Amino acid sequence: MTSILTAKKVIKRFGGLVAVNSVDFEIPEKSIVSIIGPNGAGKTTFFNCITGFGKIDEGEITFEGTQIHRLRPDQITRLGISRTYQNIRLFPDMSALENILVGQHLFLHSSWISAVLSTPKVRAEEKMALNEAQRLLNFVDLKGKGDMLARNLPYGAQRRLEIARALATQPKLLLLDEPSAGMNPRETEDLTAFIRKLRDELGISILLIEHHMRVVMGISERITVLDYGEKIAEGTPKEIQNNPRVIEAYLGRGAATEGMANAHERFADSKNSKSN
Amino acid sequence: MINKNNFLWNAIKLGLLGGTIGIFFSLVGMIEVFSKRDVIENVITLGDFMLLATAAISGFIATRSQTNSKTITTNLVTGTLAGLTTGGLLALFVWVGSQINLRAVFLNASPVLFDLLTYKKGANGAWLLLEYGALAGLIGSLLFGLPEKTRKPLTNTILFLFGMALFSGLFRVVMINQEGGAAKLAKFLFGQTGLTLSGAFIFFIIVAAFTSLWSGQSKKIQGSYARLPKKGQITVRVILIAVLAFIAIALPQISGPFIAQVIVVVCLYAMMGLGLNITLGFAGLLDLGFVAFFAVGAYTVGLLTSYGPFGLEHISFWAAVPIAVLASMLFGAILGLPVLGVRGDYLAIATLGFGEIIRLLAGSDFLAKYFGGPQGIIGIQKPCLGTLEQFVKIDVPRVCDGLEFAGPKEIYYLALASAILIAFIAWRLQSSRLGRAWMAIREDEDVAEALGINLIQTKLLAYVLGAAFAGLGGAIFTVLVGSIFASSMQLNVSINVVAIIIVGGMGSIPGVILGAIALIGLPELLREVSEFRYLLYGITLIIMMLAKPEGLWPSQTILRELKHNEIMPDTESPNIKA
Numbered sequence: 001m002t003s004i005l006t007a008k009k010v011i012k013r014f015g016g017l018v019a020v021n022s023v024d025f026e027i028p029e030k031s032i033v034s035i036i037g038p039n040g041a042g043k044t045t046f047f048n049c050i051t052g053f054g055k056i057d058e059g060e061i062t063f064e065g066t067q068i069h070r071l072r073p074d075q076i077t078r079l080g081i082s083r084t085y086q087n088i089r090l091f092p093d094m095s096a097l098e099n100i101l102v103g104q105h106l107f108l109h110s111s112w113i114s115a116v117l118s119t120p121k122v123r124a125e126e127k128m129a130l131n132e133a134q135r136l137l138n139f140v141d142l143k144g145k146g147d148m149l150a151r152n153l154p155y156g157a158q159r160r161l162e163i164a165r166a167l168a169t170q171p172k173l174l175l176l177d178e179p180s181a182g183m184n185p186r187e188t189e190d191l192t193a194f195i196r197k198l199r200d201e202l203g204i205s206i207l208l209i210e211h212h213m214r215v216v217m218g219i220s221e222r223i224t225v226l227d228y229g230e231k232i233a234e235g236t237p238k239e240i241q242n243n244p245r246v247i248e249a250y251l252g253r254g255a256a257t258e259g260m261a262n263a264h265e266r267f268a269d270s271k272n273s274k275s276n
Numbered sequence: 277m278i279n280k281n282n283f284l285w286n287a288i289k290l291g292l293l294g295g296t297i298g299i300f301f302s303l304v305g306m307i308e309v310f311s312k313r314d315v316i317e318n319v320i321t322l323g324d325f326m327l328l329a330t331a332a333i334s335g336f337i338a339t340r341s342q343t344n345s346k347t348i349t350t351n352l353v354t355g356t357l358a359g360l361t362t363g364g365l366l367a368l369f370v371w372v373g374s375q376i377n378l379r380a381v382f383l384n385a386s387p388v389l390f391d392l393l394t395y396k397k398g399a400n401g402a403w404l405l406l407e408y409g410a411l412a413g414l415i416g417s418l419l420f421g422l423p424e425k426t427r428k429p430l431t432n433t434i435l436f437l438f439g440m441a442l443f444s445g446l447f448r449v450v451m452i453n454q455e456g457g458a459a460k461l462a463k464f465l466f467g468q469t470g471l472t473l474s475g476a477f478i479f480f481i482i483v484a485a486f487t488s489l490w491s492g493q494s495k496k497i498q499g500s501y502a503r504l505p506k507k508g509q510i511t512v513r514v515i516l517i518a519v520l521a522f523i524a525i526a527l528p529q530i531s532g533p534f535i536a537q538v539i540v541v542v543c544l545y546a547m548m549g550l551g552l553n554i555t556l557g558f559a560g561l562l563d564l565g566f567v568a569f570f571a572v573g574a575y576t577v578g579l580l581t582s583y584g585p586f587g588l589e590h591i592s593f594w595a596a597v598p599i600a601v602l603a604s605m606l607f608g609a610i611l612g613l614p615v616l617g618v619r620g621d622y623l624a625i626a627t628l629g630f631g632e633i634i635r636l637l638a639g640s641d642f643l644a645k646y647f648g649g650p651q652g653i654i655g656i657q658k659p660c661l662g663t664l665e666q667f668v669k670i671d672v673p674r675v676c677d678g679l680e681f682a683g684p685k686e687i688y689y690l691a692l693a694s695a696i697l698i699a700f701i702a703w704r705l706q707s708s709r710l711g712r713a714w715m716a717i718r719e720d721e722d723v724a725e726a727l728g729i730n731l732i733q734t735k736l737l738a739y740v741l742g743a744a745f746a747g748l749g750g751a752i753f754t755v756l757v758g759s760i761f762a763s764s765m766q767l768n769v770s771i772n773v774v775a776i777i778i779v780g781g782m783g784s785i786p787g788v789i790l791g792a793i794a795l796i797g798l799p800e801l802l803r804e805v806s807e808f809r810y811l812l813y814g815i816t817l818i819i820m821m822l823a824k825p826e827g828l829w830p831s832q833t834i835l836r837e838l839k840h841n842e843i844m845p846d847t848e849s850p851n852i853k854a
Binding site: 051052053072073074077078082083085089091092093094098101102103105106108110112115116117118122126165168169 | 701704705708709710711712713715716719720722723724725726727728729730731737741
């Protein structure tokens with residue numbers, strides 16, 4: 001299986017702190033891959049490195065054979081990588097529909113002069129964009145909410161809208177940063193099914209940062225575990241569940257003797273009860 | 277002991293606040309200046325009206341905010357007490373003024389002021405202030421007690437009458453210019469400085485009848501418009517536009533050059549406002565040196581068309597305007613490039629500097645060879661629709677054999693047409709791909725970039741297009757005045773433009789136009805007010821920020837209304853699912 005994204009010996013420093021330390025990583029095509037790790041392990045930093053938010057200090061990242069670690073975020077998006085954010089970052093004072101239309105920016109080509117003249121080409125393009133935006137709204141179950149301001153949408157709807165906006169850029173690789181944060185068990189289940197649908201129906205590879213172990217273990221094909229910026233384990237969910245280093249990283253040395261699956265369940269539950 | 281929550285205490289507090297505001301108005305000299313103007317001739321002056329309105333408003337607010345019991349008696353007592361306190365504080369002020377000479381510190385605390393406050397009865401007349409204050413407060417609380425249905429038309433009528441009184445001089449001049457019946461009617465309705473009593477009475481009845489009818493009928497009329505077939509709607513719209521166009525074309529001929537000039541200035545500021553609205557309102561990039569682009573447009577046209585000593589080319593205005601707009605766009609890019617990475621407060625300071633640099637360079641001795649330095653550029657050829665005779669001699673304008681845009685009455689058409697064109701362009705841009713990209717940058721720059729928006733290109737376009745609008749404004753300003761001086765490109769022009777946008781509604785095109793009318797047009801028309809322009813600006817801005825931070829005509833509501841009509845029909849009712 002070929003990999004869609006490959007990272008080699010990636011290092012990212014903030015002053016003296018090494019946030020990502022020499023991480024090798026790859027995402028096979030059309031797979032669902034997760035990154036897990038305790039808080040502050042460098043997961044989101046790694047995300048930012050991939051999407052061009054922060055320039056890496058050493059190493060290289062290639063996407064479908066193209067080196068991307070020196071490109072601007074908009075150029076990386078053009079190649080086909082899109083993301084959502086840990087704290088939802090919609091355009092709050094724009095409507096849901098407009099949020100998605102912004103996501104389609106790359107696929108609209110009208111110049112400002114033709115927009116002022118409102119040429120037939122521009123009008124046709126705008127109409128297509130509106131239809132596409134409506135289709136995406138329906139796809140994430142937000143039918144009829146297109147003209148609501150993004151900030152007035154309920155939390156779950158905002159999460160879904162953010163995914164719709166990311167999909168509007170027609171990504172080949174979608175990065176989801178804690179998509180199930182703040183969701184109840186039912187919503188989480190729906191989300192899991194939705195992520196699977198994205199991969200199965202649209203053929204999009206998915207990279208997931210997630211704390212919710214039921215989600216991670218349920219849908220990931222491969223899992224990478226980061227701790228203090230270093231990759232400490234990699235493998236299938238089963239391998240990860242039984243890896244003593246992972247258990248140690250999460251729960252301390254003593255916990256390694258307990259069953260990993262149990263421990264993770266407890267860990268996830270305690271996290272949930274805290275956030276509720 | 278006074279219970280702090282007691283409604284009487286509340287009334288006194290608000291009354292004291294009202295009184296302080298009244299004393300402030302008196303001490304800055306507003307009352308004295310405004311007393312020269314009448315609201316209703318021989319009945320009430322503008323100064324009196326201001327003080328009475330202060331007392332009435334404190335009565336109204338006291339009544340509204342009292343929480344004890346909403347019975348009629350407590351309401352009336354609260355209002356009266358608040359008004360009484362306001363009057364009392366003013367009376368105290370008059371008494372202190374009669375005992376101590378306040379003029380050493382407060383220049384305006386003159387005997388004239390105290391005479392005005394007490395109707396020439398001296399310190400003994402201060403009791404009158406208590407009576408009037410109490411009466412005004414009572415009126416305020418009565419106004420609160422009225423049901424919404426009566427109150428709204430009533431307050432609207434009073435506000436309308438007040439507006440008519442302010443502009444009565446203008447109406448009078450315009451109508452007397454028409455001679456015949458109009459002139460007679462004018463003398464019947466309008467006095468020298470305010471409405472006549474009969475005029476006030478007639479307007480009151482007309483406006484009250486109209487507003488009370490309208491409040492009932494407006495929905496019906498809107499409904500019947502919506503029920504019209506599409507063809508009918510278009511006809512209605514065409515008729516409306518035709519009527520507006522006719523008024524716009526006929527206006528300068530009826531009103532004379534003064535009003536035409538005021539409208540030209542409003543149009544110029546609206547153009548600058550619409551330009552800044554692109555950079556600040558749409559893209560969220562604050563620019564405090566916006567006058568720079570105006571200056572570039574003005575100087576380009578000046579240098580290219582002047583027959584004075586600094587004229588370079590002596591070409592016609594029409595050829596110079598596109599060049600001026602392009603030059604402004606170039607300067608927009610020059611400003612934009614270095615400040616691309618600068619955000620927020622830093623951006624404000626950087627652009628402020630840019631505006632000052634342009635002004636200082638244009639007025640400097642160093643560049644006086646090219647830009648005339650402090651003497652400026654004079655002798656700018658007026659625009660001419662027709663052919664200009666061959667350039668003969670310096671210092672003499674070329675003769676125009678067609679329609680020459682010589683004065684404000686002609687330049688009015690040029691300015692209005694340009695402002696409409698620019699508003700149209702801004703409106704088309706707003707709903708375009710570029711407009712959405714700008715708004716995305718305003719909301720969240722990083723996310724916008726991560727969605728594939730090229731920040732450099734998009735931000736530069738915002739600067740460049742905004743600058744183009746201002747440059748066109750500058751070009752028209754040049755031919756209006758016929759000369760350019762660096763000193764007219766002051767920082768306060770930039771500040772005015774920012775204020776227009778804030779008051780009108782950031783990102784809203786009709787808001788910006790409304791803001792230009794309110795902040796530039798009204799003070800120009802009310803000569804008495806212009807002395808206190810910046811004080812009133814400050815008050816308006818503070819009140820706007822507190823009461824209506826989204827502006828007079830906020831953008832989002834309109835946007836959403838439009839969207840509603842567009843999209844709702846072909847979707848089902850929204851499914852309620854959290």
